[in-house]
Amino acid sequence: MSKDHTPDHISNVLAERYASPAMRAIWSGEGKVRLERDYWIAVLKGQRDLGIPVPDGVIESYERVKDQVSLESIMRRERITRHDVKARIEEFCELAGHEHLHKGMTSRDLTENVEQLQVYRGLQLIETKTIAALIRFAKHANQLRDIPFTARTHNVAAQVTTLGKRIAMFGEEMLLAHQSLVNLLDTYPARGLKGAVGTRLDQITLFNGDAGKARALEQQILKHLGLPKSFDAVGQVYPRSLDFRAVSVLVDLASGPGSFAKTLRLMAGHELASEGFAKGQVGSSAMPHKMNSRSCERINGLHVVLKGYLAMAAGLAGDQWNEGDVSCSVVRRVMLPDTFLAMDGLLETLLSVLDQMEIFDAVVATELNRYLPFLLTTTVMMEAVKKGAGREGAHEAIKEHAVAAIRDLRTGKIVQNDLLQRLAADQRLGLSAAELQSVLDHGRANSGDAGAQVDHFAEQVEALAKAKPEAARYTPGAIL
Amino acid sequence: MSKDHTPDHISNVLAERYASPAMRAIWSGEGKVRLERDYWIAVLKGQRDLGIPVPDGVIESYERVKDQVSLESIMRRERITRHDVKARIEEFCELAGHEHLHKGMTSRDLTENVEQLQVYRGLQLIETKTIAALIRFAKHANQLRDIPFTARTHNVAAQVTTLGKRIAMFGEEMLLAHQSLVNLLDTYPARGLKGAVGTRLDQITLFNGDAGKARALEQQILKHLGLPKSFDAVGQVYPRSLDFRAVSVLVDLASGPGSFAKTLRLMAGHELASEGFAKGQVGSSAMPHKMNSRSCERINGLHVVLKGYLAMAAGLAGDQWNEGDVSCSVVRRVMLPDTFLAMDGLLETLLSVLDQMEIFDAVVATELNRYLPFLLTTTVMMEAVKKGAGREGAHEAIKEHAVAAIRDLRTGKIVQNDLLQRLAADQRLGLSAAELQSVLDHGRANSGDAGAQVDHFAEQVEALAKAKPEAARYTPGAIL
Amino acid sequence: MSKDHTPDHISNVLAERYASPAMRAIWSGEGKVRLERDYWIAVLKGQRDLGIPVPDGVIESYERVKDQVSLESIMRRERITRHDVKARIEEFCELAGHEHLHKGMTSRDLTENVEQLQVYRGLQLIETKTIAALIRFAKHANQLRDIPFTARTHNVAAQVTTLGKRIAMFGEEMLLAHQSLVNLLDTYPARGLKGAVGTRLDQITLFNGDAGKARALEQQILKHLGLPKSFDAVGQVYPRSLDFRAVSVLVDLASGPGSFAKTLRLMAGHELASEGFAKGQVGSSAMPHKMNSRSCERINGLHVVLKGYLAMAAGLAGDQWNEGDVSCSVVRRVMLPDTFLAMDGLLETLLSVLDQMEIFDAVVATELNRYLPFLLTTTVMMEAVKKGAGREGAHEAIKEHAVAAIRDLRTGKIVQNDLLQRLAADQRLGLSAAELQSVLDHGRANSGDAGAQVDHFAEQVEALAKAKPEAARYTPGAIL
């Protein structure tokens, strides 16, 4: 048996299999203890600066041991006290040899703010990767800007579009959700140092009744955290609708990727595209030729996972009793890290797909050839009307032949789409074979405004990429 | 039997029992048909202005009959065509005696935009009522600003706060969600007139290949709709994550009211407050004295309803196949109106509660008296330390007496909280009865920064109220 | 404007567009009032039989007017009393000219049981339609039992199956969920006549302290309802987890149909099958040739709707405060009818698809021809091993050629799958062209146990159909 795992140890599967090291670092147990200790020290310094006596050397003692994190030791303490924060205070104080921590603070003065910091940094990391994904969407859209392609509605051939526009379509969805993410980052409020029920009583008491000093301390701590603002009339806990807001922004943000992945799975079924393979990858143990869309399937799966966490977040929103309690505790212990780990895994997978995906041009062209006559029926009708046919009669004639041609194709009576020949032979339309061939020849270009739409999408992404060069540089890690 | 209902007719219960006439008007069948007809006429006018020939009198014919809405007649047509839009085109054209409608348009060029208009106007109405609710939260918070009150965490007495602060706490949660709503309204994009797969092909063809004119037409239509912006590279449908965004903003917005309602139900259980009664209301057929929190329970129930619609909206987000299909159709037919009707009902109920709620001052005071000695233990400890007691010893002594006192109260051994007497008798603390009485006398004022927090909340609401006078004037209808 | 609808009237869209008359009859407002009145009369008769004096003619008076249902009149009363049951008592009593109703009863003694009756009858109707659907699945499975077909995993060709087995696969999923439905019907407990907090106090008092009579009355009422059993230690309301159980059984039951519909949409995209068209149906206003899977999309949409109601039901489960309250009221008013109406619409749509679907045999055969050489690679490998090739070497050779062949097909270098020729030319395998051709010739029959699986499924369905002849006879109504 492995030494690193007792038999019943269970890892967080999202962290282990899907998330990146950067996201794991934000949510790991040790990482959080370190954030907390920094936070406690920041409070202690703030208090000292505002006049609370702290003996020389105390802060230094805490600083010295702050990286000595043993989750096991902390857990041993918690099994006795049944109070997780108390356990972490005792551990840190014993390491430092002092008891100056947590003055005038209640547990939530610590945990709420530190967890919010995790959320905030998680959101920032997600934002970087979102822009990295948008850059890739724009790159593909540009490259495929003018490749004519069979657009589908109801999963059946509908009209001509371009491959670039299809990509831009999913990219644009993500781009709009990105704006919601930015809005959240710009307005995200910390709970602050408000004490047991939100009145700041204990800090004010600590400062001998000087509420101004208590508020000044909070401003210092906000600066330490790097958060844009804070709640004011909050209770013991910040309203859990804020967590809901964060999770729902991520579900939103995953939707463009979700639809893209689902569509790529459909395209793979038609052999129009593949998400690509990494070196050494095995498609199927039994069927070596298969190229499976497992990464796209994973993106869709991770979106389902996120929606489950959304249900948890929604379950907490609007369920605060009085100034608060810990019925949300286990939910947030699960939901907050796992939402971010899942979203991170989704984006890493998306980036990997966007870096490896392939388009099979010949299949794209073959598909378009098969359907093009059908896709052009509206154009044919307009041409017929121009030549003097009645609109309703033309529509009826075209419908008759279209339905017959598709039936013959499906029953195997014909193998090539001969709709145009049928139309040429119908007097009701008054169009010659040559005229119809000309419609067909121009038909591939019938993608309307698709190119301009691609350009518009690409421009917006370019602006984002310029403003955030680290996103432009970001490359995903290898995925499983 | 009533003439108005066939035996198996089933009304929308949210519309009938909970929503206001203004919200019903946005989502009724006739209302939607009217919005559609206005939209079709707007498109026809726009096309004419951009050079498409429309014979004189045609637009006037449509204008003349646009209010002759018969849902039954439309439904009869749909039962034959199995296509709802086709049925509505036929109906309108037959009424007008022309066939000039829907030129170069596909169904979604109509329905997407009109449904978005319903969403947008629904959001605007919700915003007005949100501000109306915030004004009431602020009014109560101001009035109760300085009433000392037993704050509870884990549903048990924790520290002193003020009633005003408790109200402001829930108001502030709603205020923050209001900002998300405003952000959504400011950025809400219409799908626009993009044709069957989003390329604008048919409008461009209609304008003989002039994409500029097709774009100009869309700009005119946007202006008609009053929406701030539009999608660009969209497919047949706008991304359903936009619906998710709207629904999730409403779930968020309902969270402050949800927690407020839940807390008021708890307070009613302690007889601290009541949501009030309307004239003629019966509390319970069997128990005439009962004053039940049925409106608050309804607010919580409607929040659960909203979360169900959120699950539906999440079910659609990220599930677009290619350029789109109608697997979302039935979901949106249910979810969009019902979300807005439920949210509207929730806000109407909230406004009604905020207008009728009562506080029972004497019970508030009695509760505080009972718990105050416990709530002041931290203050007592600090006083003891000032007088020379050791911190740990003082803590231990207080804990001993607190636990004993509460045990005696709970076993009925004592009926009055005598903690202070017990503490006065304990040498370890070194505090006299008089000194302890003084702590108690000042204890009611131990609400820290509560008053300032109320003021800060009220100021923000005042600014909103000034900017939106119709919200300040809004009064809810009678609720069931 | 239609006389039947005031401008802001909003119908229940699930009832109006999707559900059958039989299901609407269970959930309509009038229908429920009638169920209630029957129930009240049953209680009155039971009380009389057990010795409570009821003057002659009173029961007859109630009987006489019980069908005079005016929801408007009841609603007018409720707007005054704000108590829906009180309003309905007053209405019924005024019609009858007596006040003998509701003796010793609290509101929930009425509403809980009547709503449960609606649920129970709804479940019974769903069961009938489930069997009707299973019969159709079995019929198709039998007819297509031996049609060789390209099974897909990851949406790409994997192995040979038969069309019949694919259909049986989805049918079997539904068959298993049907067992859960039957189990629910067999164990569904009524709340019974338990009074305000579940102690039966008021009935016992009515019977002068005779608890036996109160229990006997409940037994009579159970018989009237036709429910198999009742709760015993229940509070004011029956536990809402029972509603959750009912809704989750329906979500479960819709899963086989959901996967079937999704797969039929995929098959339509490959032109392998179509859900069929009803007479007069229009596929697309702009694209007359299109045959869209709108009914299958609707099935998937209705499943999303059901999952939303599941979230509502889950929101109530485990949230009972003390003996109960009405925070569940609005949720159940929405969720219970709408779950059943949605499920009914789903089954009606499914039955319609099963009655109209078409398979395009020629396309099925063409697809299989294209992929068959790939699907047989494992067989080829085994043959090669039999002829003396090493397993790993054979695997490697086959993989090389398979990947090359598929690449050439996708780049358009070849149009026919020539994998077997490539394999015949490779010395590592030691198989002649004739031997390989023989593998291919037998390959279509490589569907293993598919036929026997179809038979097994069909047998189980046949037994159900025999036991429930009304289900075998059921035919769906026309759908929109």
Place this chain on the structure above:
Amino acid sequence: MSKDHTPDHISNVLAERYASPAMRAIWSGEGKVRLERDYWIAVLKGQRDLGIPVPDGVIESYERVKDQVSLESIMRRERITRHDVKARIEEFCELAGHEHLHKGMTSRDLTENVEQLQVYRGLQLIETKTIAALIRFAKHANQLRDIPFTARTHNVAAQVTTLGKRIAMFGEEMLLAHQSLVNLLDTYPARGLKGAVGTRLDQITLFNGDAGKARALEQQILKHLGLPKSFDAVGQVYPRSLDFRAVSVLVDLASGPGSFAKTLRLMAGHELASEGFAKGQVGSSAMPHKMNSRSCERINGLHVVLKGYLAMAAGLAGDQWNEGDVSCSVVRRVMLPDTFLAMDGLLETLLSVLDQMEIFDAVVATELNRYLPFLLTTTVMMEAVKKGAGREGAHEAIKEHAVAAIRDLRTGKIVQNDLLQRLAADQRLGLSAAELQSVLDHGRANSGDAGAQVDHFAEQVEALAKAKPEAARYTPGAIL
């Protein structure tokens, strides 16, 4: 830093903090590898018994190394192959020095069945603990069978019940859900050894076309697994609605405990009860006297967590494409273990609460004294009617005095409930003070059938306990 954790290691928080060792053992990575290896060996033995040649010593070699599990080594392989099963085959074969594993099997022939075994064993463990909880509910109900108690509806005093009945009420809810769990265990079908697309092709080929042998092998494997039955016409994967069924049974099963925990939190707010404290536990770092309902809050939190996993399970149900893919993979990796770990934690917490909870009899009695006169108003009315008062007049009189008395109590005008004195003074009722006092004296016994309901619940539990003695013996571990 601890040696056992790299900085970014993240544990499964549900496993680490809440679940029991027995449940962790079912879901740990090593545990699963061991189950898989046993399964592979069982298949190999079965194949050998049915005639497939397996060289001597091969099975023994696998047996010898099957417990040498290194997740790290497996993960290193997976990072290359990107195929988890392939990685585990290679690891096991290299350890054993043979390549005889996985013959005629596809990945899902392994993983589906092994994961189902985890689910099944998880359900069995849950069942044991459910009965253990029911035994405790019954014990409390028996002990508190006749303690009169203020039942509440709408969270306000309603009628007299007994504490025993209140407990039995929640127990009965769990008892009914237990029946659903038993039904699931009795009907849970394994996917079986069905090959890549469910046709058993590869096993049949292995047995040279003998389908009977392939079926016999599956029967042997079912016996090895201990599962009651198997799917037949299944595809690559078993229908995910089966996972949904399992998760929804657990959500259902957690509902009785959920409502119990919520009610105990409410009772703690009134000091009627406490969930109890374990030795060494700290209630609050700032408020030493507080006894918080953190375990009950945790139960409610874990229920929210379960509902989130339910949303994930529902997200997979009805979403199978063709014969299946891995879009469900990440969802099931998260949802299956975490559902069981959460449910296990919930039950461990529940058992702990049931073992430690306290009732504060004196507070119970005080509460009842305060409300009793109100609770008896219906009895008073009946007595008045017996003495000749008119029903409506009596009702009106009582209502007047009840409302006045409660108002005076709430405004502090009176401190003792004097309703009976008021009623005695009202001529309309015609009842003397002595008669009213007699009603009050008997009022505590007004709990109707509560005792018999307790007995009935306890009898059912006793039968279960007898049938499952290991459940009766089960004691929970210490919780955090």
